[in-house]
Amino acid sequence: MLTREQIAMRVAREMRDGYYVNLGIGIPTLVANYIPKGMQVMLQSENGLLGMGPFPTEEEVDADMINAGKQTVTAITGASIFDSAQSFAMIRGGHVDLTVLGAFEVDVMGNIASWMVPGKLVKGMGGAMDLVAGAENIVVTMTHASKTGESKLLPKCTLPLTGAGCIKKVVTDLAYVEIRDGKFWLIERAPGVSVDEIVKLTAGEMVVPEVVPEMSF
Amino acid sequence: MLTREQIAMRVAREMRDGYYVNLGIGIPTLVANYIPKGMQVMLQSENGLLGMGPFPTEEEVDADMINAGKQTVTAITGASIFDSAQSFAMIRGGHVDLTVLGAFEVDVMGNIASWMVPGKLVKGMGGAMDLVAGAENIVVTMTHASKTGESKLLPKCTLPLTGAGCIKKVVTDLAYVEIRDGKFWLIERAPGVSVDEIVKLTAGEMVVPEVVPEMSF
Amino acid sequence: MAGLDKVVTSYEQALAGLADGMTIIAGGFGLCGIPEGLIAQIKKMGIRDLTVVSNNCGVDGFGLGILLENRQIKKMISSYVGENELFEKQLLSGELEVELTPQGTLAEKIRAGGAGIPAFFTATGYGTPIGEGKEVREFHGRQYILEESVTGDFAIVKGWKADRYGNVIYRHTARNFNPLAATAGKITVVEVEEIVEPGELDIDNVHTPGIYVDRIIQGTFEKRIERRTVRSQEA
Amino acid sequence: MAGLDKVVTSYEQALAGLADGMTIIAGGFGLCGIPEGLIAQIKKMGIRDLTVVSNNCGVDGFGLGILLENRQIKKMISSYVGENELFEKQLLSGELEVELTPQGTLAEKIRAGGAGIPAFFTATGYGTPIGEGKEVREFHGRQYILEESVTGDFAIVKGWKADRYGNVIYRHTARNFNPLAATAGKITVVEVEEIVEPGELDIDNVHTPGIYVDRIIQGTFEKRIERRTVRSQEA
Numbered sequence: 001m002l003t004r005e006q007i008a009m010r011v012a013r014e015m016r017d018g019y020y021v022n023l024g025i026g027i028p029t030l031v032a033n034y035i036p037k038g039m040q041v042m043l044q045s046e047n048g049l050l051g052m053g054p055f056p057t058e059e060e061v062d063a064d065m066i067n068a069g070k071q072t073v074t075a076i077t078g079a080s081i082f083d084s085a086q087s088f089a090m091i092r093g094g095h096v097d098l099t100v101l102g103a104f105e106v107d108v109m110g111n112i113a114s115w116m117v118p119g120k121l122v123k124g125m126g127g128a129m130d131l132v133a134g135a136e137n138i139v140v141t142m143t144h145a146s147k148t149g150e151s152k153l154l155p156k157c158t159l160p161l162t163g164a165g166c167i168k169k170v171v172t173d174l175a176y177v178e179i180r181d182g183k184f185w186l187i188e189r190a191p192g193v194s195v196d197e198i199v200k201l202t203a204g205e206m207v208v209p210e211v212v213p214e215m216s217f
Numbered sequence: 218m219l220t221r222e223q224i225a226m227r228v229a230r231e232m233r234d235g236y237y238v239n240l241g242i243g244i245p246t247l248v249a250n251y252i253p254k255g256m257q258v259m260l261q262s263e264n265g266l267l268g269m270g271p272f273p274t275e276e277e278v279d280a281d282m283i284n285a286g287k288q289t290v291t292a293i294t295g296a297s298i299f300d301s302a303q304s305f306a307m308i309r310g311g312h313v314d315l316t317v318l319g320a321f322e323v324d325v326m327g328n329i330a331s332w333m334v335p336g337k338l339v340k341g342m343g344g345a346m347d348l349v350a351g352a353e354n355i356v357v358t359m360t361h362a363s364k365t366g367e368s369k370l371l372p373k374c375t376l377p378l379t380g381a382g383c384i385k386k387v388v389t390d391l392a393y394v395e396i397r398d399g400k401f402w403l404i405e406r407a408p409g410v411s412v413d414e415i416v417k418l419t420a421g422e423m424v425v426p427e428v429v430p431e432m433s434f
Numbered sequence: 435m436a437g438l439d440k441v442v443t444s445y446e447q448a449l450a451g452l453a454d455g456m457t458i459i460a461g462g463f464g465l466c467g468i469p470e471g472l473i474a475q476i477k478k479m480g481i482r483d484l485t486v487v488s489n490n491c492g493v494d495g496f497g498l499g500i501l502l503e504n505r506q507i508k509k510m511i512s513s514y515v516g517e518n519e520l521f522e523k524q525l526l527s528g529e530l531e532v533e534l535t536p537q538g539t540l541a542e543k544i545r546a547g548g549a550g551i552p553a554f555f556t557a558t559g560y561g562t563p564i565g566e567g568k569e570v571r572e573f574h575g576r577q578y579i580l581e582e583s584v585t586g587d588f589a590i591v592k593g594w595k596a597d598r599y600g601n602v603i604y605r606h607t608a609r610n611f612n613p614l615a616a617t618a619g620k621i622t623v624v625e626v627e628e629i630v631e632p633g634e635l636d637i638d639n640v641h642t643p644g645i646y647v648d649r650i651i652q653g654t655f656e657k658r659i660e661r662r663t664v665r666s667q668e669a
Numbered sequence: 670m671a672g673l674d675k676v677v678t679s680y681e682q683a684l685a686g687l688a689d690g691m692t693i694i695a696g697g698f699g700l701c702g703i704p705e706g707l708i709a710q711i712k713k714m715g716i717r718d719l720t721v722v723s724n725n726c727g728v729d730g731f732g733l734g735i736l737l738e739n740r741q742i743k744k745m746i747s748s749y750v751g752e753n754e755l756f757e758k759q760l761l762s763g764e765l766e767v768e769l770t771p772q773g774t775l776a777e778k779i780r781a782g783g784a785g786i787p788a789f790f791t792a793t794g795y796g797t798p799i800g801e802g803k804e805v806r807e808f809h810g811r812q813y814i815l816e817e818s819v820t821g822d823f824a825i826v827k828g829w830k831a832d833r834y835g836n837v838i839y840r841h842t843a844r845n846f847n848p849l850a851a852t853a854g855k856i857t858v859v860e861v862e863e864i865v866e867p868g869e870l871d872i873d874n875v876h877t878p879g880i881y882v883d884r885i886i887q888g889t890f891e892k893r894i895e896r897r898t899v900r901s902q903e904a
Contacts, residue, residue: 008511017670017671017672018672018673018832020880035704038674039672040671040674041673042673042879042880045607046537046538047466047607047610048463048607048609048610049607050878050879050880053662054665055441055450055663055665056664056665057664057665057666058664061659061662061664062606063465063466063608063657063658063659064466064467064594064605064606064607064608064657065607066464066466066607066609066660066661069661070463070464070465070466070517070660070661071661071663072659072661072662072663072664073663075606075872077867077868078673078832078833078834078836078867078868078879079872080836080870080872080875080879081606081607081609081872081873082539082609082809082875082878083541083604083609083610083611083613083614083641084463084489084538084540084541084610084611084614085542085544085545085613085614085784086543086878087538087541088537088538088539088541088542088784088883089783089784089785089852090779090878090880091538091785092538092542092556092557092558092784092785092786093782093783093784093785093852094785095783095852095880095881099486111561116563119526122511122515122525122534123514123515123516123522123525124462124513124514124515124516125513125514125534125536125537126513126514126516126532126536126537127513127536127537127538128536129536129537129538129539129558129559129562130536130537130538130539130558131482133556133557133558133559133560133785134538134557134558134785142466160563160564161561161562161563163560163561163562164560164561164562164780165561191664197603197707211517214843234436234437235437235438237645247798255439256437257436257438257439257715258438259599259644259645261439261645262842263773264698264701264842264845265698265701265844265845266842266843267643267644267645270899272898272899272900273899273900274899274900274901275899278894278897278899279841280700280701280843280892280893280894281701281702281829281840281841281842281843281892282841282842283698283699283894283895283896284842286896287698287699287700287701287752287895287896288896288898289894289896289898290898294632294633295438295597295598295599295601295632295633295644295718296637297635297637297640297643297644298603298637298638298640298841298842298844299643299844299846300642300776300839300844300845300848300849300876301698301724301772301773301775301776301845301846301847301849302549302776302777302780302848302849303643304551304773304776305549305772305773305774305776306548306549306617307467307643307645307646308550308773308794309549309550309551309773309777309791309792309793310547310548310549310550310617311550311647312548312617312645312646333798336761339750339757339760339761339769340749340750340751340757341747341749341750341751341769342748342749342769342771342772342799343748343749343751343771343772344748344771345771345772345773345793346771346772346773346774346793346797346799347771347773347793348524348818349773350550350791350792350793350794350795351550351773351792351793359681377797377798378638378794378796378797378798379797380795380797381795381797382796384862387763409681412785433760465767475811476860542784542786549777550792551777551789551790551791551792552790552808552809552813553789553790553808553813554786554788554789555786555787555788555789556786557785571788573787573788573817574787576787578787580786582808603873604873605873606872606873609873620777632815636843636874637841637874638838638839638840638841638874639871639874651718
């Protein structure tokens with residue numbers, strides 16, 4: 001089973017030199033720590049910052065410099081700042097090369113649910129609906145199943161959707177899965193996790209190739 | 218009969234302190250010379266300048282500083298420069314207080330034709346269609362009739378329209394006319410011009426009040 | 435305040451005309467770039483039944499949260515309410531009407547409102563509850579939903595510096611929704627850290643041209659930080 | 670050119686991939702803020718059947734006018750053709766297809782194209798020939814027409830300064846359509862007067878963030894003035 005850090009490390013392999021990347025809150029944020037050496041990427045924060053840097057030192061803390069998670073941040077050399085309309089013009093217009101975000105559920109049609117559990121939790125979708133609508137290249141990070149063992153990779157999402165038919169890549173604690181032709185495709189498995197375990201915890205139809213390589217870190 | 222300068226002077230009386238004003242090409246441009254003393258207004262040029270100043274001196278000429286008529290200009294203190302989308306956001310969004318532009322024809326419904334004579338003249342509408350669609354307060358300047366004596370204030374415009382139902386004020390060489398309730402209303406006449414002359418050169422229905430004061434300059 | 439000079443010297447003047455039932459568009463993202471003094475004045479005025487368009491609604495006890503506590507808000511149009519327990523509680527109880535709107539759609543709705551665009555199509559929200567009841571149309575093989583723009587009776591905006599003519603600049607990510615809000619108020623009020631003379635701002639880098647601004651007031655700001663996150667010195 | 674560095678050193682590289690029949694979005698207003706070297710390169714390449722989206726089409730013998738002369742343009746989408754005799758002549762003869770578009774609608778169509786908005790409603794052109802055949806809809810008692818956005822295979826842009834990451838600033842009214850064009854090209858090429866290092870542009874005043882830009886080239890500019898209008902020294 002992958003740790004949160006290993007999930008982030010696996011996602012980081014989807015980076016390419018020169019990419020503009022939007023990382024969501026939670027595990028996706030950790031991806032920034034594993035950008036391959038020698039590779040230049042720019043992190044976009046949808047509150048209006050392109051070129052997000054590390055957290056500030058105590059001395060650098062600036063109330064006017066935060067990220068989309070409302071955390072204090074810094075900007076890297078060559079960064080730029082703009083208003084929210086411009087920020088989502090980038091996102092909606094498909095200019096972000098890679099978007100990484102968490103989810104409650106995904107399904108075989110590439111649907112994603114991540115913003116609401118009716119009657120229980122209403123935090124709002126923030127920028128997630130724009131991000132999944134605007135991006136070509138999205139990686140969802142999530143645990144493969146709930147703590148009680150219920151699969152989050154479903155034939156059909158049960159929660160209100162964030163976006164329809166937009167997800168093609170999922171990295172869970174058990175596997176790297178792709179979604180196409182209305183099916184999950186098992187591409188890689190976590191070290192020490194068997195194909196059977198993964199298939200058992202995947203509620204939606206899953207295609208298993210003859211060889212499913214184990215990830216190595 | 219009013220000269221071009223007197224038409225501009227009459228239009229300038231529609232200015233109010235603190236107005237943002239867009240002046241079209243031709244006679245409207247002259248209006249800038251007659252802004253009442255002590256009154257502060259900002260001129261908007263739709264290529265992206267708010268706070269247009271006078272033409273430059275030879276030494277001040279700057280190829281990067283032009284107005285919507287492609288003339289070299291200067292900017293006043295407190296001016297700002299922006300892109301064309303922002304410029305027309307101002308215009309279309311109704312933020313400009315007064316718009317002055319020329320026309321070929323206007324009619325009793327407040328329609329205006331100013332950009333095309335089919336088969337003869339196709340210069341394009343430039344920003345005129347946006348200006349008349351976005352402004353509440355528009356003054357049209359034009360000669361009352363063509364050189365051959367044909368009225369330009371019509372029951373119905375004959376040329377392709379620039380905007381529909383948007384014109385309420387017209388300053389011609391003969392009169393100041395308002396448009397409402399599907400009629401022209403004669404409000405003021407040029408010095409030495411009789412009501413009869415004006416009515417004769419107005420093809421659309423014109424309401425003539427008992428008293429039509431003569432303009433004085 | 436005469437001619438192009440938009441400076442007012444009291445919060446009463448700044449929000450004169452604000453009345454029960456009005457719609458207010460407020461700049462800010464979380465607690466970053468919020469017009470603190472104008473919000474305090476709305477609380478002081480006791481105006482009720484407000485519709486507030488703002489990405490968030492502050493936190494409990496700060497920002498727009500103080501208007502929630504004071505039961506002055508009837509309806510919020512926001513993308514995220516997760517920082518605010520009272521918001522979530524009033525929402526779930528039905529006391530507060532909330533129109534949850536995707537952040538990019540919200541930004542675009544405000545921009546469109548200021549720009550005279552009454553509606554636009556976006557792919558955001560298609561196939562989700564946000565798209566329900568909205569017109570769907572295909573362009574170039576993809577499905578989009580129709581979203582209408584929003585305008586306010588008032589816009590309340592937090593700027594960094596403004597000149598007397600109402601030209602405003604924002605600092606860093608305190609910009610966020612503020613320049614958009616500034617375009618979309620029938621009356622736009624900007625609270626800034628510093629008022630300067632016309633000509634002091636760079637002509638090519640005015641973020642909000644004065645044409646959008648009706649009143650400018652100088653405020654003092656606490657600038658509370660919602661999530662102070664730091665790294666150790668050596669990192 | 671690796672990673673975020675977008676600088677190219679030849680016009681061949683700058684426009685590599687441009688082919689017959691493509692759509693180009695070009696910044697500039699009249700002759701102000703036009704990518705002179707990129708236009709010259711298009712002429713040199715002899716690419717044909719181009720659709721060009723640009724407010725104007727230069728003048729006879731300069732700017733985009735040289736592509737008209739060379740019969741490389743099949744269709745123009747513009748708001749104003751009055752400065753260009755050849756344009757008017759090719760238009761009236763039917764040799765050139767022209768989609769006359771109101772200037773504000775043109776700006777908004779390009780912005781929308783870059784921003785993932787496929788269509789929007791505007792009052793501009795309602796009741797005129799521009800509105801013919803377009804969907805009309807009433808919002809709040811007023812009539813609007815539906816306009817679709819536009820994007821290009823290439824965008825050619827003229828900036829003042831850019832850093833190596835493609836962050837661009839424009840100077841004065843040479844800005845005009847350039848920042849909009851920059852967002853709407855599948856490949857966006859920016860020709861600038863000066864290339865600087867990342868960090869040299871003010872973070873709060875980048876007009877075009879580098880995410881929109883694919884290639885940067887340093888050019889030399891004649892900056893011809895279309896209507897030199899001066900006042901006497903004493904005025």
